[in-house]
Amino acid sequence: MAQPDSKKIFFENLSGAGKAIxxxxxxxxxxGMNAAVRAVVRMGLYVGAKVYFIHExxxxxxxxxxxxxxxxxxxxxxMLQVGGTVIGSARCKEFRSHEGRLKAAHNLVRxxxxxxxxxGGDGSLTGANLFREEWSGLLSELVEQxxxxxxxxxxxxxxxxxxxxxSIDNDFCGTDMTIGTDSALHxxxxxxxxxxxxxxSHQRTFVLEVMGRHCGYLALVSxxxxxxxxxxxxxxxxxxxxxxxxxxxxxxxxxRGTRLNIIIVAExxxxxxxxxxxxxxxxxxxxxxxRLNIIIVAExxxxxxxxPITTDFIKDLVVKQLGFDTRVxxxxxxxxxGTPSAFDRILASRMGVEAVxxxxxxxxxxxxxxxxxxxxxxxxxxxxxxxxxxxxxxxxMDQKRFEEAVKLRGRxxxxxxxxxxxxxxxxxxxxxxxxxxxxxxxxxxxxxxGMNAAVRSAVRVGISEGHKMFAVNDGFEGxxxxxxxxxxxxxxxxxxxxGGSLLGTKRTLPAKHAEKIADQIRQHNINxxxxxxxxxxxxxxxxxxxxxxxxxxxxxxxxxxxxxxxxNVPGSDLSIGADTALNAITTTCDRIKQSASGTKRRxxxxxxxxxxxxxxxxxxxxxxxxDAAYIYEEQFDIRDLQANVEHLTEKMKTSIQRGLxxxxxxxxxxxTTDFIYQLYSEEGRGVFDCRKNVxxxxxxxxxxxxxxxxxGTKISAKAMQWISKKLVxxxxxxxxxxxxxxxxxxxxxxxxxxxxxxxxxxxxxxESDFVHRIPREQWWLKLRPLMKILAKYKTSYDVxxxxxxxxxxxxxxxxxxxxxxx
Numbered sequence: 001m002a003q004p005d006s007k008k009i010f011f012e013n014l015s016g017a018g019k020a021i022x023x024x025x026x027x028x029x030x031x032g033m034n035a036a037v038r039a040v041v042r043m044g045l046y047v048g049a050k051v052y053f054i055h056e057x058x059x060x061x062x063x064x065x066x067x068x069x070x071x072x073x074x075x076x077x078x079m080l081q082v083g084g085t086v087i088g089s090a091r092c093k094e095f096r097s098h099e100g101r102l103k104a105a106h107n108l109v110r111x112x113x114x115x116x117x118x119x120g121g122d123g124s125l126t127g128a129n130l131f132r133e134e135w136s137g138l139l140s141e142l143v144e145q146x147x148x149x150x151x152x153x154x155x156x157x158x159x160x161x162x163x164x165x166x167s168i169d170n171d172f173c174g175t176d177m178t179i180g181t182d183s184a185l186h187x188x189x190x191x192x193x194x195x196x197x198x199x200x201s202h203q204r205t206f207v208l209e210v211m212g213r214h215c216g217y218l219a220l221v222s223x224x225x226x227x228x229x230x231x232x233x234x235x236x237x238x239x240x241x242x243x244x245x246x247x248x249x250x251x252x253x254x255x256r257g258t259r260l261n262i263i264i265v266a267e268x269x270x271x272x273x274x275x276x277x278x279x280x281x282x283x284x285x286x287x288x289x290x291r292l293n294i295i296i297v298a299e300x301x302x303x304x305x306x307x308p309i310t311t312d313f314i315k316d317l318v319v320k321q322l323g324f325d326t327r328v329x330x331x332x333x334x335x336x337x338g339t340p341s342a343f344d345r346i347l348a349s350r351m352g353v354e355a356v357x358x359x360x361x362x363x364x365x366x367x368x369x370x371x372x373x374x375x376x377x378x379x380x381x382x383x384x385x386x387x388x389x390x391x392x393x394x395x396x397m398d399q400k401r402f403e404e405a406v407k408l409r410g411r412x413x414x415x416x417x418x419x420x421x422x423x424x425x426x427x428x429x430x431x432x433x434x435x436x437x438x439x440x441x442x443x444x445x446x447x448x449x450g451m452n453a454a455v456r457s458a459v460r461v462g463i464s465e466g467h468k469m470f471a472v473n474d475g476f477e478g479x480x481x482x483x484x485x486x487x488x489x490x491x492x493x494x495x496x497x498x499g500g501s502l503l504g505t506k507r508t509l510p511a512k513h514a515e516k517i518a519d520q521i522r523q524h525n526i527n528x529x530x531x532x533x534x535x536x537x538x539x540x541x542x543x544x545x546x547x548x549x550x551x552x553x554x555x556x557x558x559x560x561x562x563x564x565x566x567x568n569v570p571g572s573d574l575s576i577g578a579d580t581a582l583n584a585i586t587t588t589c590d591r592i593k594q595s596a597s598g599t600k601r602r603x604x605x606x607x608x609x610x611x612x613x614x615x616x617x618x619x620x621x622x623x624x625x626x627d628a629a630y631i632y633e634e635q636f637d638i639r640d641l642q643a644n645v646e647h648l649t650e651k652m653k654t655s656i657q658r659g660l661x662x663x664x665x666x667x668x669x670x671x672t673t674d675f676i677y678q679l680y681s682e683e684g685r686g687v688f689d690c691r692k693n694v695x696x697x698x699x700x701x702x703x704x705x706x707x708x709x710x711x712g713t714k715i716s717a718k719a720m721q722w723i724s725k726k727l728v729x730x731x732x733x734x735x736x737x738x739x740x741x742x743x744x745x746x747x748x749x750x751x752x753x754x755x756x757x758x759x760x761x762x763x764x765x766x767e768s769d770f771v772h773r774i775p776r777e778q779w780w781l782k783l784r785p786l787m788k789i790l791a792k793y794k795t796s797y798d799v800x801x802x803x804x805x806x807x808x809x810x811x812x813x814x815x816x817x818x819x820x821x822x
Contacts, residue, residue, distance in 0.1 A: 016044060016048045016049030019359075020114065021117060022115070022117070023052070023054065023087075023117045023119070024116070025088070025120060026057035026120035026127075027121045027124045028089070028168070029166075031083045031179075031336070032166070032183060033180070034082050034084070035340060035345045036164055037053075038079055038790070039353050039355075039356075041076045043790075044356050046792075052070055052113060054067060060088070061095070061108070062104050063107075064107035080345060101134060105131075105142060109139070109156055114158065115359045116132075116160065117163075117356075120165075121171075122172055122391070125387060128161045129383050132159045132160075135159040139152060140153065158364040162359050162371060163368065165370060166178065169217060170215065171212070171214060173390045173393065174386035175381075176412055179344055179347060180340075180344060182707060184218055188208075189703075189709075191331055191334070192262065192296070196226075205295060205322075206261075206328075207315055208264055208329050210266065210267065210335065211267055211336075213266070213299040215393075219266045219298030220417060222264055226496060227493065227496045228262035229262050230250075230262075233266045234266055234397060235402060236402050237302045262296060263297070264296015265295060265297010265301050265314055267299015267301070271303015272304010272306075302397075305400075342583045343582075345623040368384070376753065380805045380806065381806055392408055396408060423461070423717070426460075426464075426489050432463070434466050435465060437467045438528075439458075439470065440526045442503065442531060443504070443533055444536050444537040445534040445536035446565070446700065447499075447500040447501040448533075448565050449708050450576035451532055452501065453496040453710075454563060455502070455503060456493075456496055457713040457714070457717045458530050458717070459489070460489055461721065463488075465720065470486055471486075471487040471503055473504045479517050480510075499580075499703050511547065514543075514550070514554075518547075518551040518553040518554065519553075521553040527738045528738070529544075531561070532563045533564065534569055535773045537562075538562075538764070544746070545746045552739070556730075558747070559722055567615040570764045570776075571752070572748065572749075574751045576711055580708045582620050584695070588695060592604050596658050602659070602688055603658075604690070606692070607663050607693070608664055608695055612632045612774050613633075613778075614631025615778070616664070616699065617631050618787065619780055620662060622787045626662050627648055627791045628661045628791070629784070630671070633778065634781070642683070645684060647791075652687050652688050677690055718756055719749050743760040747760055
């Protein structure tokens with residue numbers, strides 16, 4: 001099969017021969033740790049190294065014996081979808097002592113281990129670095145005690161450390177997302193969505209406490225994802241008098257007829273005087289609210305004087321002030337449990353492979369590093385720089401330098417907080433600017449989960465900027481039919497968790513109806529357009545841009561936000577809706593594989609959506625542990641199919657008894673899903689049998705994932721701010737109207753590598769394959785070799801984008817990230 005053309009490392013050149021790598025998980029468990037362990041083991045074995053499990057974390061390293069076992073390829077089968085860590089994790093006091101580390105060094109030397117991959121939090125990684133610094137001295141002591149031979153000092157002269165951060169709190173500086181965070185957000189949002197459905201009929205307030213004793217990330221992002229009315233986090237304690245302001249906010253929301261309120265509180269929240277804020281305090285001070293209020297409390301929320309703010313405190317407050325029945329839900333360890341999300345599996349798999357590469361490239365002078373994610377790129381950061389920055393955050397909080405603490409958390413965290421404040425707290429009419437501009441929002445193309453969150457964000461940011469917002473039903477078809485109406489702040493309440501498109505969406509393009517659309521824009525005095533959709537939305541903006549020469553009504557700022565499950569929009573690495581579809585694919589594949597548990601050997605052929613874009617099949621295959629994924633971008637023939645069958649036949653002769661093959665719906669017009677199913681069935685006869693499944697539109701349905709809710713919210717907010725800027729720039733005072741006819745006033749806002757970028761749509765034409773409706777270059781093709789390596793295929797691996805050692809203070813460009821999404 002064709003491979004991306006760039007610098008590559010081939011199997012025979014990626015030599016780990018003679019090296020021994022050990023992997024351990026330490027501290028609190030996190031979903032996705034098993035995916036990381038699996039990737040380290042398989043990549044290590046792939047390059048010829050010996051790989052060892054260290055069971056029970058540092059305790060197992062100190063105790064030795066059966067806790068240190070050599071790993072095999074089969075020993076990590078069927079663990080990708082399992083939560084927690086199957087090799088165990090434990091906090092070890094003994095390792096903190098010199099004597100404990102001496103025992104650990106002895107046990108590693110006995111197995112010839114000098115490469116250590118540690119998956120844990122900052123405490124675990126700090127311990128690993130100390131162990132590395134003491135290594136030569138520990139070996140000298142072991143020689144003096146006669147426990148090892150003298151030549152061992154030279155043979156095992158250096159201990160190499162690479163860390164991966166496994167923590168649901170996302171409290172480690174230097175990485176956009178830690179392993180387990182996205183899965184924990186899934187658990188929180190599942191609970192919030194369930195509470196919303198059961199409590200719609202009751203006049204109740206709900207106070208939710210989430211984990212994060214020293215970091216409010218889970219509370220903040222879950223508040224964004226569910227549209228919470230109030231959030232309390234340790235990094236930014238509320239100002240004095242917050243109790244009255246919160247109750248006024250909840251009461252005002254109720255008076256507008258909304259049936260739902262949410263308050264999220266961090267686990268150990270305190271106010272600015274150090275006074276605990278508990279859930280029962282809020283309950284006892286509640287009166288005159290909308291039908292349902294949910295308050296989410298971060299585990300470590302504090303006030304400005306470092307006093308804890310707890311769910312009980314908030315509960316008492318709401319009951320006392322507002323007199324309404326209030327309920328408290330403390331999520332606890334539910335957030336740590338369950339199956340890892342697609343994002344966490346992909347993140348952990350990529351980081352595990354990157355960790356092995358880092359260990360192979362390390363020298364005696366290379367500092368211990370952490371492999372992490374910035375945007376959609378792997379990066380390597382000096383471990384202790386990250387640890388010191390993380391500790392600096394806590395120091396700032398202890399010293400009540402809260403604004404600095406927020407900045408130290410990184411641009412992602414800071415941007416989340418700004419966006420939440422912008423969307424959750426409506427300014428009084430008297431404080432709103434008056435722009436006299438009308439902005440229309442519409443969805444175009446197929447529905448995608450997260451579209452509604454994007455519309456909500458656009459409407460509320462637009463209103464905050466002083467614009468009058470208009471909603472267009474059914475895309476451009478609705479626009480030329482005049483299905484346009486003003487949309488208010490309260491109209492979009494509760495939209496973040498809704499799947500599909502509440503505005504309605506059609507694939508109709510505007511060119512055939514340009515005159516009617518121009519008439520409607522003129523009648524409603526529309527000064528700007530925000531289009532949320534997929535490839536049809538991209539084509540629509542190109543058509544409107546061309547039509548500017550004939551219709552001046554189209555000479556207004558126009559911006560597109562990519563939203564499609566296919567993730568096939570030029571100019572953006574990610575689209576709203578793709579993450580939800582990936583989770584649907586991953587969950588379904590897990591269930592399908594489980595259905596064969598205890599049966600004879602079986603291979604499943606799964607067809608995914610995506611048109612001609614193989615993103616869902618490829619990345620879904622990586623997340624689900626597929627053996628192959630057939631896509632249009634990487635052409636295949638009968639020889640490739642036969643090679644895959646032979647590979648699976650060999651695999652089935654081991655203890656592995658289930659295979660998974662994904663096929664993109666338009667990967668090949670002749671090698672259909674039925675053809676591949678029949679081929680595998682015939683060629684695998686006597687070794688395995690086959691089943692097929694076409695996933696269909698279930699990939700488009702369901703509630704949006706936390707990632708898609710937040711990506712839609714934040715990218716749409718940025719798009720509206722761009723519109724506001726362009727409206728001011730293009731307003732002609734002498735004519736009293738907006739006139740925008742330059743290329744840079746018709747843009748697509750997309751995520752490129754590490755940043756959100758506005759790109760004129762006309763400049764994206766050369767990057768587009770209009771026949772097959774895909775970008776000509778797609779970043780995720782570089783992930784395909786990972787899937788093949790982890791499925792035991794010998795293949796080339798592109799390392800042109802492999803992580804290079806950076807420094808924490810320099811690794812964030814403006815508006816970086818997957819942080820854009822999370």
